[in-house]
Amino acid sequence: MAAETGGSEMLGQEAQFRALADHAPVMIWRADISMGCDFFNQPWLEFTGRRLDQELGQGWVEGVHPEDRDRCLRTFAEAFAARQAFSMDYRLRRHDGAWRWLLDRGRPFEVAGRFAGFIGSCVDYTDTRQALDDHRHALEERENLLSELHHRVKNNAQATTSFLSLQASRASDPAVAAALRGAAMRVMLATLVQDRMFRVPPDAGVELGPELETTARTALDVVGRLGVQLDLDIDADLALPVTQATALALIVNELVVNAARHAFPGGVAGTITLSLRRAGPGLGELVVADDGIGLSEAPRRNTPQGCLGLHLIPRLARQAHATLKLDGSQGVRATLRFACR
Template structure:
């Protein structure tokens, strides 16, 4: 073996990348040791066009087209494709090839490959996150617009509109804080409840108890706003308007009905406040949101009971809708 060729092989075998070489006929005539370590095959199996046997079937035609077209045009190329590793796993490779000459004549191609699987996965996750964030921003803006319109319709003056709308915006913000803590994919019922009721929680006034229940993003936002409406009503007219008043928020393990559907029952119970004089004659935004909008968003049911001893609200949350 000529000394120059031996030095090239020594250098290539110790390179931190997979190196290949092809002759003018497009056939591979060299692969380095890292390449063989990656594929777990012999050099005889890889030479010629044997290397292509490890290319993922879904990438094969595209890979071969890029390779042959670049070869025929004598131009560099860069492509990504999946190659089967020695353990059977498909790994994404970034393959860069460049033509070279000897004594002014085209002699073939040199190329190198690096495993970019983790980087590609990270980029894919970033793209998914950007798409999800865009979707959430649009949804949030729609919610804000709807809250503004509903608050305007139910406010008798600009002075009444401002604190009501600001309170609902803060409730929306706290619901998003709960989602942020859990990576935006969902959050826990308890965290949503504590964030929503944080401005009203005083020692001994509000109790929150129940097992671990996970809420999806949409359900968390809807529930956070709903609990804000209940608390706001309790502060203005109900149990939290007096020193003796108390609120109990609790839920239990999922229960299955006769049709095989699992549900969580979330209960809000007020006591010790002024006597309730029945259902209000004027159906405000909070009542409409609880009985209409919330029920639709959580795909469950909401029941309001204006009992003399204190308002009670029961929410039926489906455990199979990401609420398990």
């Protein structure tokens, strides 16, 4: 009598499970300890357009895309042997013949404390997958276009540098020649900064300390001013977005070039100092200073002595979302403070 009662309870539970599964908003399957499937719910059968007896056992495999079949069965067998949950995707033929991508998740279950097989659910995520593929292809196309644009801009910048240098060599007025050489140098140094920044992944930050050190050293090397040394005091671990870091690097370019060209007349020796630190929570501080002759008065913009870079720096500071303090009483000291993480 007890056995009959237990059996009827089992049958009742099975009927309840099948009824619930048939009304679930996902496709549900179940496999017994032989790895053969002994149940598919109504949404699965409606999707495939096949009868339950056609799907039972290994019959469902007939609907899996030939290119995905081996991988699908191997994943299932390995999870079954290890009795571990799995997640995989594969293409399954829909009732209208269309191949649709399913995301299938399965996990082992027990009955009375003993392993009884696997149960799983599937969702059709073809449209989501297609959208992700389209997005990835769009990003790849964008990267290709940006790479091509960067290549052309770099070539144009190099051509501009060469043209300015050629014009400088032909200029009869020393002031004009100096201005042209200065412009060529600025274009070349700015191009080097942009080239490094282009190599930074879009979603990554720029490590500001190493970037500014490279920028300063390169600028000093390009100017070729003997007797001027660069001192570094970089104790901050700061990462900034590419746009903000680019503006700060261009500022360092201008300040180092101006100091090397104008702060130490007559070939006297001198020092340019670059320091970077955290000035407080969420606040970075960049200082570029020299121990040269300083600024006795505001330089005129349109002369070689006018230090065009000093007129460009406030604009670059705004692009970097930085405040700028410029002191020219004892050498030139530029202090920039900016928001950072």
